[in-house]
Amino acid sequence: MIIVCLVALNQIQLDVSPEDTCACFQCLKEHEEDPWFREHYRSPVPKLLSRGNSELSNETRNWWEKLQTGRTKENLSAVVDILFSLFPDGELYSDAGPQRCRTCAVVGNSGNLEGSHYGPLIDAHDFVIRMNRGPTAGFEKDVGSRTTHRALYPESAMDLDNSTHLVLVPFKIQDLQWLISIFTTKHITRTYFNVKPTINADRDKVMVLHPEFMKYVYESWLRKKGTYPSTGFMMLILSLHICDQVNVFGFGAREDGSWHHYYDKRYHVLLNGGKHRGSVEYNITVKLHQMNKIRMYKGW
Template sequence: MTLCTSITGYLQELFVGIIIICLVGLSHIQLNLDSEEMCACIQCMAGSKEDPWFAEHYKNRVPKLLSRQNSELHPNTSKWWQRLQGGPSKKNYSAVVETLFSLFPDEEHYSDAGPHRCRTCAVVGNSGNLEGSHYGHLIDAHDFVIRMNKAPTAGFEKDVGSKTTHRAIYPESAVDMDNSTHLVLVPFKILDLEWLISVFTTKHITRTYTVVKSTIQVAKDKVMILHPEFMRYVYEIWLQKQGKYPSTGFMMLVFSLHICDQVNVFGFGASKDGNWNHYFDKRYYHFLNTGVHRGSAEYNITLKLHQKNKIQMYKGW
């Protein structure tokens, strides 16, 4: 009887110990699930910081989209942005911002990261390697589909899809959009912000350094503005100041790393015959490192992100 009592007591203590260990373990798991590092996907973008190279580049506290609250520019950002415009501007930036957010949503977007979110994003470039790819259904299956500039979908649905949730443009590349698409303005100059205001009010700006649309079809409540601080971050941290400034496509790729949990990239790089043409314009060929962009650096970083399993890159061939 004494032996049985001893065994029973031992088993009770052992059982209690196991319960405590399990509770501590579950508490630790819950702590991880509640962390901003986690998401509901198998692999989370923000949880990739164990990779030294990625952690060195990925700065999640950089403001992504402009709002009244974060509109004051760091002096270094202001100087860099002014250089893109050819020098200091006499325009009143603060007044322009005030007008912007009397017209457009003034809020913090995409701050909902957490253990219950699994947001999939397709960043769709304009490369000729999309031709014949049959990626259309795959692209459309993503939560967000981000396209750049004037890239059309009509007539190319089988290869590029038909869904567009975000389109990044600047005045010189503006196109009409349906009411389900967010306009993401990439402002290279204060005049770009003024143009956006003009589109929805006076429609008086018809020219920047070239002729631009005085009005476009787009839902006012879906207008967003990429933050100049984010643009500088992409240029200095990701590109290490190569070129004059990043391409719109590369900025949207980095942007997607910050608002999405899983990122798939389509239409970046050369076509299978080595040409750097657009899928919608075979007559247009551009060289990789001409003009203001350092295309080879952008492409190599994109490849590295793919090799490190931070993104999945679809080449079309």
């Protein structure tokens, strides 16, 4: 079954006409005219922060600052100047066209990955996007061994290898300052609890999710349900913007209905607990699958 899937994943059209939106067997952009998809998907939204797009509107700035406890008086422009003196500054992944077939695997941390044997299929993608501290060592058979992008924030940080892009999901200006600190002074050791003062990562592969993109996911896709989107759901929507085919693994419950991480059965996920509305995110993910915008692998 996996061999068949790998062949399908890598199959491309041999005769690509100028009207084709990508070189994949099936392209995500072919569905942009679908009314439901068009209602949610907004192409021009900035995805990754850069010096050139860092000036936030008052609306975005106010929404973003409300995510944190206690508003900050920090000068965002000053922080951005330091940020992009250290890390890459430029537009990325804007090379869509009839010659490109970029496949993305968005790998969540659900226990439904246990025994799935999805590892080789996940590793066959161009981009393998993981969230927070989801490990691969010891779980390669089910979750794969490659990671090209890992989305995290200070409170969920971990060491990365030099082949992995650190994708910071900034919930506050202090998160941007922490990113600077881990590569320089290493002086930030606490946010609302203790955080790593430094991690292993390649500074040339650092990316920062744009606050306006976070707000867009919250408003356009979640219709303001919950307080803000989960990291996994934001990476799923980001993949719709930067990839031509999107496959999703490790989202949702196990077949028996239990919700826990594949690497920690003691941690039970509250579907609608905390700041997120997991049921809303999951239903949208299923809807995207049913409408052939993505393919969702449940492990059973």
